[in-house]
Amino acid sequence: MLDSVTCKIGGEAGFGIMASGSMVAKTFLRAGYHVFTMNEYPSLIRGGHNVVTVRVSALPFESLDKHVHVLIALSKETVQLHNDELDEGAVIMFDPKDGELSKKDFSKSSNIIQIPFIELVTKHKGNPVMRNTVALGALIALAGTDFSYLSGVISEQFKSKKQEVIDHNITIAKAGYDYVRKHFGQITSVKLPPVKPAEKQALVNASEAVGIGALQAGMKFAAIYPMTPINALITFLIQYKKKYAVVYKQPEDEIAGINMAIGASIAGVRSMVATSGGGFALMEEGLSFAGIAEVPLVIDLGMRVGPASGMPTWSEQGELRFAIHAGHGEFLRIVLAPGDALEAYRLTLLAFDLADRYQTPVFVLTDKYMNESQFCVPVSKFEKTVSIDRGKLLTQKDLEGVRDYKRYALDAVDGISDRGLPGMKNGCFMTNSYEHDEHGFSIEESGARVAMVEKRAKKLRAVEADIMPPTVYGDPKADIALVGWGSTKGPILEAVRLLTARGRPVRYLHFPWVYPFPAEAAKKLLEGVGRIIYIENNSTAQFASLMYEHTGIKAHDTILKYDGRPFYPEEIVEKLISLVINN
Amino acid sequence: MASLNVDIFNTGHLPTWCPGCGDFGIWMALKNALSKLNIGPDDGVLVYGIGCHGNMNNTMNMYGCTGLHGRTIPVAQGIKLANHRLPVICIAGDGDCLGEGGNHLIHAAKRNPDITVIIHDNQVYGLTTGQASPTAPKGFITKSTPEGVTDEPINPLALSIVAGASFAARAFAGDIAGLTDLLALAIQHKGFSVVDVLQPCVTFNKEYTYPWYRERLYQVSKEGYVPDDRLKALSKSMEWGDRIPVGILYQVAKPTSEDIEPAIAQKPLVDQPAEPGDITDLLGEFI
Numbered sequence: 126m127l128d129s130v131t132c133k134i135g136g137e138a139g140f141g142i143m144a145s146g147s148m149v150a151k152t153f154l155r156a157g158y159h160v161f162t163m164n165e166y167p168s169l170i171r172g173g174h175n176v177v178t179v180r181v182s183a184l185p186f187e188s189l190d191k192h193v194h195v196l197i198a199l200s201k202e203t204v205q206l207h208n209d210e211l212d213e214g215a216v217i218m219f220d221p222k223d224g225e226l227s228k229k230d231f232s233k234s235s236n237i238i239q240i241p242f243i244e245l246v247t248k249h250k251g252n253p254v255m256r257n258t259v260a261l262g263a264l265i266a267l268a269g270t271d272f273s274y275l276s277g278v279i280s281e282q283f284k285s286k287k288q289e290v291i292d293h294n295i296t297i298a299k300a301g302y303d304y305v306r307k308h309f310g311q312i313t314s315v316k317l318p319p320v321k322p323a324e325k326q327a328l329v330n331a332s333e334a335v336g337i338g339a340l341q342a343g344m345k346f347a348a349i350y351p352m353t354p355i356n357a358l359i360t361f362l363i364q365y366k367k368k369y370a371v372v373y374k375q376p377e378d379e380i381a382g383i384n385m386a387i388g389a390s391i392a393g394v395r396s397m398v399a400t401s402g403g404g405f406a407l408m409e410e411g412l413s414f415a416g417i418a419e420v421p422l423v424i425d426l427g428m429r430v431g432p433a434s435g436m437p438t439w440s441e442q443g444e445l446r447f448a449i450h451a452g453h454g455e456f457l458r459i460v461l462a463p464g465d466a467l468e469a470y471r472l473t474l475l476a477f478d479l480a481d482r483y484q485t486p487v488f489v490l491t492d493k494y495m496n497e498s499q500f501c502v503p504v505s506k507f508e509k510t511v512s513i514d515r516g517k518l519l520t521q522k523d524l525e526g527v528r529d530y531k532r533y534a535l536d537a538v539d540g541i542s543d544r545g546l547p548g549m550k551n552g553c554f555m556t557n558s559y560e561h562d563e564h565g566f567s568i569e570e571s572g573a574r575v576a577m578v579e580k581r582a583k584k585l586r587a588v589e590a591d592i593m594p595p596t597v598y599g600d601p602k603a604d605i606a607l608v609g610w611g612s613t614k615g616p617i618l619e620a621v622r623l624l625t626a627r628g629r630p631v632r633y634l635h636f637p638w639v640y641p642f643p644a645e646a647a648k649k650l651l652e653g654v655g656r657i658i659y660i661e662n663n664s665t666a667q668f669a670s671l672m673y674e675h676t677g678i679k680a681h682d683t684i685l686k687y688d689g690r691p692f693y694p695e696e697i698v699e700k701l702i703s704l705v706i707n708n
Numbered sequence: 709m710a711s712l713n714v715d716i717f718n719t720g721h722l723p724t725w726c727p728g729c730g731d732f733g734i735w736m737a738l739k740n741a742l743s744k745l746n747i748g749p750d751d752g753v754l755v756y757g758i759g760c761h762g763n764m765n766n767t768m769n770m771y772g773c774t775g776l777h778g779r780t781i782p783v784a785q786g787i788k789l790a791n792h793r794l795p796v797i798c799i800a801g802d803g804d805c806l807g808e809g810g811n812h813l814i815h816a817a818k819r820n821p822d823i824t825v826i827i828h829d830n831q832v833y834g835l836t837t838g839q840a841s842p843t844a845p846k847g848f849i850t851k852s853t854p855e856g857v858t859d860e861p862i863n864p865l866a867l868s869i870v871a872g873a874s875f876a877a878r879a880f881a882g883d884i885a886g887l888t889d890l891l892a893l894a895i896q897h898k899g900f901s902v903v904d905v906l907q908p909c910v911t912f913n914k915e916y917t918y919p920w921y922r923e924r925l926y927q928v929s930k931e932g933y934v935p936d937d938r939l940k941a942l943s944k945s946m947e948w949g950d951r952i953p954v955g956i957l958y959q960v961a962k963p964t965s966e967d968i969e970p971a972i973a974q975k976p977l978v979d980q981p982a983e984p985g986d987i988t989d990l991l992g993e994f995i
Binding site for chain 1: 770773775776784785788814815982
């Protein structure tokens with residue numbers, strides 16, 4: 126019996142692998158376990174190989190671990206592709222109709238259990254595509270979890286369908302469940318320990334978490350061109366746009382998207398865009414426009430493997446420098462980098478306040494790994510009520526009696542001037558992509574230009590009050606410091622836990638706020654450290670160079686991964702140990 | 709309804725256009741039309757592109773947005789969806805919204821937002837000293853095409869009609885009275901209205917001059933043309949040569965992109981409470 130079981134479900138694309146992962150996770154979540162899922166798939170709809178990994182544990186955890194305990198292979202290819210990830214004694218569920226499989230096909234000892242997926246489906250008059258449903262039942266039986274949790278999840282999954290469709294799916298899942306109970310009831314290696322019902326948890330990916338944060342922040346307008354990995358946000362917004370009175374527009378391209386969002390923001394509503402690197406490249410001129418015109422805007426930039434089309438459905442942290450330097454000219458932007466779904470929610474809430482407060486673009490820098498992985502988050506971690514700060518936004522009443530209103534008044538100490546909205550009486554101004562005077566009219570005179578540059582530069586100093594310091598985990602006095610940002614958080618936290626258990630405590634600084642760089646806090650928290658090791662999902666250690674640029678602190682070592690896959694805690698530990706031992 | 713005094717739009721800034729530029733006529737006609745419709749400086753938004761046309765921005769005392777080259781239309785759609793009570797008018801150029809931003813014109817036409825696009829059509833890039841624009845005719849000699857334009861010109865009205873615009877009209881910058889009336893009708897039209905304004909560039913276009921146009925233009929309404937047929941409108945929009953039609957070539961009533969948004973069925977987005985949304989029920993769906 127294991128505290129934590131990791132299960133991989135793999136098969137040909139188009140066979141409902143992704144949906145199976147969510148259903149497995151929800152089943153275990155409702156049974157009281159902690160869960161995490163991650164999808165891996167190529168950029169096509171049919172014919173490739175899809176796999177979803179689900180980790181289930183009686184205790185809270187932060188990321189996947191490397192070892193797979195159960196492999197549900199809906200094709201022989203699944204076994205070939207994931208053989209080396211299997212743990213000693215792993216259980217492999219396989220339909221003999223999909224080919225020959227024997228112990229010698231595996232590098233480690235394995236427990237192959239033959240389940241006639243196709244035969245069970247056919248027997249219950251199902252379509253072969255429903256093999257994954259048999260597998261779900263079989264997995265639940267193997268874990269020793271009550272079938273009622275799964276049947277509940279199936280009922281919900283198909284709630285828009287007729288009752289007979291729901292019943293049919295439950296019957297087919299039950300066939301898998303009963304088959305395993307009858308023929309493999311003796312297998313206990315992957316049985317989960319019983320748990321007391323945990324606190325209510327929500328199963329969300331970071332895209333949905335961003336969406337929840339945006340709705341709670343009162344976001345009213347989003348223009349998002351479809352692109353992996355932020356498509357789940359579009360689906361989310363479409364689902365809730367009526368209830369929360371949101372306008373979602375699918376623009377003709379990302380250029381239109383950011384310009385629409387800028388238009389909506391100028392008119393006074395909180396607005397956002399979301400995209401990935403390629404789409405954001407098209408948005409850059411718009412970003413620069415929002416910068417000079419001081420338009421609040423939230424940008425969810427979901428990184429994936431680049432350059433150019435790269436590997437569209439895989440993950441990377443390659444766009445930190447891009448987000449920081451994007452757009453021509455000099456202007457303030459804020460870059461937040463959540464480490465998981467909960468941070469994605471919290472930082473999205475914050476992003477809308479910051480955008481309004483500083484009248485400038487704010488990034489929520491996410492990536493494919495977090496946008497398409499499902500995290501379980503205790504419901505209590507979501508705010509019941511939030512207060513919204515729209516900064517120096519004027520009301521009609523504020524403008525009453527005002528003569529000669531100046532939208533870009535130079536006298537504000539913090540560089541942030543009162544912001545009126547088109548349609549307000551007495552408030553005429555122009556939002557201008559050209560350099561402008563206090564009313565927004567285009568100018569080219571030397572003195573006026575300098576004054577306006579310096580006005581905007583004051584905002585950069587004002588924002589210092591809001592900069593979030595990095596979060597410190599592990600032993601804050603340890604000689605070795607790990608430094609990371611964004612979605613490396615989960616695997617690094619797990620690595621810290623493993624290292625601590627091995628008697629090798631480390632300090633770990635996670636940076637959810639990356640720009641303007643929290644230099645003072647970083648310097649303080651790295652005081653007295655003997656060795657700093659940066660862990661990043663990119664090939665050039667972008668954060669390490671950023672740290673050096675802003676603090677003068679040099680990296681001692683880096684652990685970098687750029688194959689499109691997230692880190693596993695075990696590989697971080699291995700690399701750290703070898704770094705420390707070798708030097 | 710008393711019309712406004714056009715002086716209300718003065719800003720103290722003077723135009724920077726060349727003497728005789730067609731932009732003067734469009735500027736005057738726009739002020740007249742706004743005045744006639746009683747749309748004052750606080751009552752609507754002008755969205756300017758980048759080009760000679762966009763330099764109208766400093767001379768209009770009215771809520772404005774000078775955006776990026778080619779991007780007037782998406783900004784205008786964003787403004788309109790956020791506050792659909794405001795009239796929103798794009799002051800665009802031919803290079804601006806047919807070259808750089810051609811995609812936006814097509815897609816806005818298909819969505820039918822209630823905005824007006826005034827295309828300042830002078831066949832050249834004036835601000836960059838006279839290169840050929842997308843509407844430059846074949847053979848037209850410009851700085852960037854010393855041996856003559858080799859490509860077919862884009863027909864902005866044919867393009868708009870095919871893409872789904874619900875109002876398409878052509879006008880002449882040299883006829884301020886006629887342009888005033890037409891702009892007023894375009895602004896009043898509920899839906900996506902495109903007005904292609906033939907605008908002589910006295911500095912860089914020696915072919916399409918005021919006299920050249922005056923010899924050829926004719927008002928379609930005077931010949932009994934009724935602008936209610938899409939195919940006839942398409943054919944009319946392609947008339948070019950000895951006789952060039954001006955006036956409304958096409959107009960149809962259909963739902964706008966604002967009409968179909970449930971979120972703004974009751975009131976504009978900007979007037980809805982900014983209070984945080986309650987997420988309790990929503991979270992329930994993720995448990």
